[in-house]
Amino acid sequence: MPDFSPEDNKLALKVVFYGPALSGKTTNLMQLHSLLNPERKGELMVLETRDDRTLFFDMLPIGLRSRSGLDLRLKLYTVPGQVQHDSTRKAVLSRADGVVFVADSQVAQQDNNAIAFGNLEDNLDKVGLDIDTRPMVVQFNKRDLLSVVDEAELQSRWADTPWAPLAMASALQGKGVIETFRALLDRLYTVINAEFDLAGKHDIDRATFISRLSASHGVGNA
Amino acid sequence: MRSFEDDPTLSDLLTPDQIQRLGGALSGLCREPVAISENRTGDAVPVEFNLETVGWLSGGASDGEREAAAELVSFLMLFVAKYRLAANIHHDTTEASYAELQRQNEALKASEAKYRDLSDQLQQKVDEQVAVIRQTQQELYESARLRSVGHLAAGVAHEINNPVGFISSNLRVARDYVKDLEPLLPETADNRELLEDFNDLLSESIEGTDRIADIVADLKTFSSIDQAEHSLCDLNSLLRSAIHLIQTEHDHSLSIMENLGELPRIPGHPSRLSQTLFNLLDNAAQAVGDNGRILVRTLADNTGIQVIIQDNGCGIPDTVRSQVFDAFFTTRPVGSGTGLGLTVARDTVRAHGGQLTLDSQEGAGTRVVLTLPVKQGS
Ligand SMILES: Nc1nc2c(ncn2[C@@H]2O[C@H](COP(=O)(O)OP(=O)(O)OP(=O)(O)O)[C@@H](O)[C@H]2O)c(=O)[nH]1
Numbered sequence: 201m202p203d204f205s206p207e208d209n210k211l212a213l214k215v216v217f218y219g220p221a222l223s224g225k226t227t228n229l230m231q232l233h234s235l236l237n238p239e240r241k242g243e244l245m246v247l248e249t250r251d252d253r254t255l256f257f258d259m260l261p262i263g264l265r266s267r268s269g270l271d272l273r274l275k276l277y278t279v280p281g282q283v284q285h286d287s288t289r290k291a292v293l294s295r296a297d298g299v300v301f302v303a304d305s306q307v308a309q310q311d312n313n314a315i316a317f318g319n320l321e322d323n324l325d326k327v328g329l330d331i332d333t334r335p336m337v338v339q340f341n342k343r344d345l346l347s348v349v350d351e352a353e354l355q356s357r358w359a360d361t362p363w364a365p366l367a368m369a370s371a372l373q374g375k376g377v378i379e380t381f382r383a384l385l386d387r388l389y390t391v392i393n394a395e396f397d398l399a400g401k402h403d404i405d406r407a408t409f410i411s412r413l414s415a416s417h418g419v420g421n422a
Numbered sequence: 423m424r425s426f427e428d429d430p431t432l433s434d435l436l437t438p439d440q441i442q443r444l445g446g447a448l449s450g451l452c453r454e455p456v457a458i459s460e461n462r463t464g465d466a467v468p469v470e471f472n473l474e475t476v477g478w479l480s481g482g483a484s485d486g487e488r489e490a491a492a493e494l495v496s497f498l499m500l501f502v503a504k505y506r507l508a509a510n511i512h513h514d515t516t517e518a519s520y521a522e523l524q525r526q527n528e529a530l531k532a533s534e535a536k537y538r539d540l541s542d543q544l545q546q547k548v549d550e551q552v553a554v555i556r557q558t559q560q561e562l563y564e565s566a567r568l569r570s571v572g573h574l575a576a577g578v579a580h581e582i583n584n585p586v587g588f589i590s591s592n593l594r595v596a597r598d599y600v601k602d603l604e605p606l607l608p609e610t611a612d613n614r615e616l617l618e619d620f621n622d623l624l625s626e627s628i629e630g631t632d633r634i635a636d637i638v639a640d641l642k643t644f645s646s647i648d649q650a651e652h653s654l655c656d657l658n659s660l661l662r663s664a665i666h667l668i669q670t671e672h673d674h675s676l677s678i679m680e681n682l683g684e685l686p687r688i689p690g691h692p693s694r695l696s697q698t699l700f701n702l703l704d705n706a707a708q709a710v711g712d713n714g715r716i717l718v719r720t721l722a723d724n725t726g727i728q729v730i731i732q733d734n735g736c737g738i739p740d741t742v743r744s745q746v747f748d749a750f751f752t753t754r755p756v757g758s759g760t761g762l763g764l765t766v767a768r769d770t771v772r773a774h775g776g777q778l779t780l781d782s783q784e785g786a787g788t789r790v791v792l793t794l795p796v797k798q799g800s
């Protein structure tokens with residue numbers, strides 16, 4: 201749920217990277233931290249890990265300030281993918297405004313993807329959110345590996361869902377990470393603009409929203 | 423902190439002591455002392471954490487010193503905050519899990535109680551159904567037995583009726599012939615004796631056939647073979663038939679006194695009423711044994727008919743009186759009765775809109791009063 205405090209004219213949004221263990225959620229966030237150059241960018245907080253596996257969550261705050269003075273914040277979280285951390289996943293997921301589901305492209309990981317997706321559906325339901333209306337992007341990560349499911353096959357499998365087209369990425373190589381994030385921003389904008397009239401009241405149209413929050417070092421402020 | 427994701431303030435992260443200690447250490451590094459506070463003062467620069475200004479740092483000899491000191495505080499803040507965030511989410515999830523566990527525990531208890539209830543109710547229903555089934559089965563068996571006995575009796579009665587009829591009329595004709603022969607025989611003492619004997623033989627035989635005819639008639643009444651299922655019944659005649667039959671069963675050894683008043687006919691099932699009367703008489707007969715007495719009275723007033731069957735037999739002990747109407751209850755030795763007599767009797771009487779009351783004293787006897795309304799129905 202967007203958290204708007206009128207006294208500071210501050211709107212805080214929450215995006216959660218969800219997915220099975222080891223699919224590359226933390227890697228996505230680390231890449232966003234180093235590749236992105238948004239107007240405002242905080243520290244990447246990687247909380248406790250054990251053997252590089254997330255135990256609590258990771259968090260990266262970014263933001264922009266509109267000409268109208270709106271202080272727009274976006275907090276990007278990852279959840280721990282390991283099965284046993286379900287209550288933490290649920291706590292992090294609560295009040296999420298958008299979700300990036302990071303799936304593992306490897307053939308052997310398809311069952312885990314399905315289980316994690318079911319778990320996302322369950323937990324969204326438990327925290328009172330609806331998977332069909334929540335802005336969400338599904339990313340298939342690790343495209344650089346050899347034993348991955350064919351992209352055409354994946355796209356056709358998901359074609360009839362609200363999440364088509366899928367985003368393809370190799371987070372390790374920094375490929376597709378920003379594109380995934382932009383696709384999410386695009387879907388998020390529709391919902392947030394409908395509620396807060398970003399375009400009308402704050403002079404933030406879709407393109408501004410996306411480009412100012414996802415400006416990258418390489419491309420500069422597009 | 424309110425929730426793990428709320429942005430922390432300076433005082434959320436550090437105690438006043440720690441803030442002071444930090445300020446002291448930083449002052450030692452700078453040429454002029456610095457102070458950290460939550461409020462902005464003159465030359466203060468913001469201490470930022472997660473895009474949030476969490477405090478202000480003032481003092482120092484230059485902007486450069488102030489900014490370096492503020493940066494150091496922000497850097498420290500990152501690690502303090504990490505720890506706090508981890509601790510907070512751990513606390514949140516532990517509490518949520520505990521609440522969930524408790525909720526599950528409550529739900530479990532509730533469902534356990536519900537299932538216990540259900541299982542109790544189920545057991546009770548099963549018991550009730552079993553009782554109903556057993557009683558229905560027994561009644562079915564009883565009525566089937568009655569029907570077959572009735573049919574047999576009716577069949578036998580019908581078969582016997584004709585031969586008894588012609589034997590009886592032939593015997594009467596034969597007696598007339600003997601009379602006709604009398605003047606034709608020579609008048610001797612031997613002959614007279616012979617004729618008298620002959621006459622006596624025929625008379626006794628006629629009496630015998632009359633008795634057979636009576637029993638046949640009783641059997642027919644009892645099995646109501648000649649009557650419709652539901653018809654106007656003469657209770658006195660049903661009672662007489664039942665008394666004859668019970669006497670026949672006991673070799674006419676019972677002392678039964680009849681005191682039957684004039685009764686209006688009432689609508690009912692003659693065979694079921696007969697069976698009821700027979701059951702009551704049978705109970706009385708069993709209670710009195712060889713040398714008791716049974717008194718049978720009927721009377722009527724404008725509301726109804728009463729049939730009273732009273733015996734001076736063994737009576738019913740107090741301990742079992744409340745159970746006498748329960749199906750299967752019997753005080754007789756196993757095998758001598760089904761125990762359904764009174765239950766069936768009471769059910770039949772109720773079906774006729776009447777009542778059956780029982781008044782008994784152990785050792786003194788039992789009095790059964792059967793009341794039937796003259797006009798049936800409600
Ligand atoms: N080959 C390849 N490996 C990757 C890619 N993305 C992540 N990995 C590797 O996969 C492993 C797990 O990555 P993480 O980002 O820690 O995975 P996670 O989803 O955060 O895992 P949990 O925190 O346990 O849920 C690491 O060894 C990464 O280097 C990718 O695109 N290609």
Ligand SMILES: [Mg+2]
Pocket residue numbers: 225226227252253254278279280281
């Ligand atoms: Mg991780």
